[in-house]
Amino acid sequence: MFDTECPAETAPVSRSVANAAAWPSPEDTFGAIVAAGRPGPSGWLALELDAATDDPALLDDRSLVDAVADLDRIASWAAARQARLLAEFARRRPADPRDSTTGPEAISRWAPDEIALALSISRSTAGARLAQARRLTETLTATLAAHEAGEIDGSKVRAICDATHPLFEDAAVRVQDRVLPAAARQSRAQLVAALRRAVIAIDPEGANERHARARRDRRVVVGAEDEGMASLWALLAAPDALAAHQWLTRLARGLGTDDPRGMDARRADLLVGLLTGRVAVAEPDLDVDPSAGADGDGPREGEVAPVPAGGAGPALRVAPVNPGKPLVHVVVPFSTLTGAEHQPCELAGYGPIPADLARRIAADAVWKRLVTDPLSGALLDHGRTTYRPPAALTDFVRARDVHCRSPLCRRRALDSELDHTVPFPHGPTAEHNLTHGCTLHHHEKHSPGWTVVQHPDGTLEWTTPTGHTYVSEPFDYRPEPDPPPRRPGRSRRVALDWASTAEHADDAPPF
Template sequence: GPQRPYGEFAPDEVAAELNLSYHAAATQLALAHTVTHRLPATLAALAAGILDLSRVRAVADATEPLCDTHAAAVEAKILARGGRASHAVFRQALRRAVLAVDPDGAAQRHELQRRGRRVGLQPFDDGMAELSAFLAAPDAQAAYQRIDALARRAGDADDTRSIDERRADVLTDILLGRHRDDDPIHVEVGVLIPLGTLAGLADTPGELAGYGPIPAGLARELAANATWRRLLTDPVDGHVVEVGRRRFPSPALARQIRARDWVCRFPGCRTPATVCDLDHVRAY
C-alpha cells in the first residue's frame, strides 16, 4: 500500500491519549498532517485567529484532490480576503477558487460525481422515512423550483398546511402519478457566465443561482440552450451596472425558429427571417 506519512499505530496512540475513538483520532491526525505540511499559511491564519478550526478543515477538504501547487494557489486566493462573513460564504469562496485554479480537474471531478447520481431511502422513527436524491446541481435546482411553485399554487385561505408540508405533498403526488399538470409550471434557473467563459476564451467559473460557483464547462453547457439576459458588471468589484430588459435566445433556438419561419410572422410581411428580430409572441 501507499507509504504512511506517520506510524501505522499513531492514530491508536493519539486516541488513547485524548480519550477519542480511533476514527476521531485518525481524522484529527490527518487534518493536522495536511495543514502543517501542505497549508502552512492556513495554519498561520489559525494561529493568528483569522480562521477558526472549521474553516481550516474546509480549506483542507477543498484542496484535498489538488496537487501541492494548486492547493497553495487556492490557499493564497482564499486567505487574501480572510475568513468571510460566514462559514457558508467561506465554503462558496473555496469552491470558486478551486474551479478557477484547476478548471480541468474540476470538470473531471464533476463528471465523476455526476455518474454517482442516485436516490436513497433512510427509515426514521414514528412511521417516517427520508427520500433523498443526489443530482447534478442544475437539475436539482430546477426540480426544487417546480416543486416550490406547485406547492405555493396549491395553497388557499383554508389550507392549514405549512409550505414545507405542501412541498412534500406535491412531490409525493408527482412521484405517485396523482398530480394533474393542467396548468404547466415554467421554471427559470439562473446562470451567470462571464463573456470570456461563454466564448471559450477563459475558464472562469460560472454561478448557478441558489447554489453558487459551477465549472466553466457546465456553465457553457447550460448556456448553449438558454435564453439570455445581458448583465453589465463593473470589472473592478463585480457589482451590477446595468440589467438589459431584452432577452436573447440561444443560437440553437435561433436556428430552429429561423428554419421554421422563413419570413416575418406578421400577417402579409415577407421580410426574410434572417434579418428579423427574434421576439416573444407574448410579452415576457
C-alpha cells in the first residue's frame, strides 16, 4: 500500500483519484498510515494523505498533528526531488568557454533565466537555487538524502549549506556528518548553533580568521521603514551586542513598574536618549527625584525616563536595576583557555564562538569553576567566586541548563525563571527537581494537558496534550571530538556562489 514503486497492476493515478469515493474513510486511511510505521515520504504516501486529510474535522487531535508532520515530510521530499532536477539542469548548461567565469562549478550565465521564467522568481534567486542544488548533489549528499527522507526541512538544508559555504569540500562534509544525526529533532536555531560549533571544531584557525575579518566590517546602518519609522541596525562582535542589550534591559527595568511602556519600547527610547545625550546613567546610589525633569518642569512627552536626577546638566539620569558590568556568560574549556587547544566556546544567548574571541573575553572577566563529567557532558559541581552571587543551588542549575529547558527554546537561563518540575511542597527544592524556563514555557508547563518529567541525569521529557513526547537535554559540556582525517582528493572549495557568476543581482540588498 505504501510502496514507493508502482506495481504493474496498479491503476493509473487518474483512475485512482476518480474512484476516490470507494477509498476507506479518512480515519481508517490515516490509521493504516500510522500502523505502517510512518513510511518514508513519496508520491504514493502523498496520495494516501490526500485521502486521509480530505476532511480534517474527522481526525482526532493526535491524528491532526501526525498529518501535519507527514505533510511537512512530503514537502521536504518534493523539494529534495526538485533539487536533483535543478542540479541535472545545471549540468546540462555549462558555462561558455568565452565567459570570464571558469571552473567545474560554473554554469551558463543564461541558465538562471530559464528557471526564473518557469517559477516566476528573480534570476538571482534562481541562480542561488541552482548553485545550492549542485552543492547538495555533488558534496553534501547526506544532507540531500535526509531532506528527501523528510527528516529535515528546507530551512535546515539552507542552514547547512550556508554554514559550510566558506569551507573546503572535505571540511564541509565533516561538518555535515557531525550535525546531521541530531538535526531532525532540533529547531533551526539549535541546528545553527551546532553548525557553528562544528565549523569551529573542524576549522579553528579559519574560524578565528573569519571572525577577525568580520569584526573589521562592524558598522551601523539606518534603514527606512513604513509609517514614518526607521531602523537603526548595528553589526557588532557578539559579546558587545549581548552586553549592550543587557545594559539597556537593566536600565529599562530600573525605570520601575509604574512606567506604562513595554520593555521593547523602553529599550528603544533609552537607546535614543543615550546616543543623543538626553539620558545619562546615574550612579547606583545617587539620590534621584522622580518628579523633576531636566529643566525642573517634569518629564515632557516623548522623554525617556520618569527617573531623572537632580543636579545641573541637560540630560535625564536613569539608574540600572542592579550595578556592575553586564554579565556575559562564556563556557571555555580549560585547554582552550590556556591555548593548548582551540575548541569552540559557548557564549550564552548567542552560541558557539571561536577560541581567540573567548580568550579576549577572558582577559576581562570573573571566572567560575565548573566540574563536568567528561563522558556524559553533564555538570557535576559548581564553584562560586563571583561577588554577591545568587544561591549556590541557583548557580548550579543555571550553569547546568544554560538555556530555557523547553525542547526547542534557546532563551538563556540567565533571563529565565527557576521552576520546580514537581510543584513545591510536593517536590523538593533540589537540583533534581529544578529547571529554568522562559516565562512563556514556564506557564506552558503548568497548562492543562502538559506534563514534564525530570530524570536523574537532568533530561526532561515533555508530553503535549495530544500525547506526543519530546526530550530536552541539559547543556553538553564535553569538548568536541577530534575531527576525522581529511579524505584524499576532496579539497575543492564548496562555495558554489551564484553571485560570483552573475554580473549583477537584480534584487540584491544595498549593503
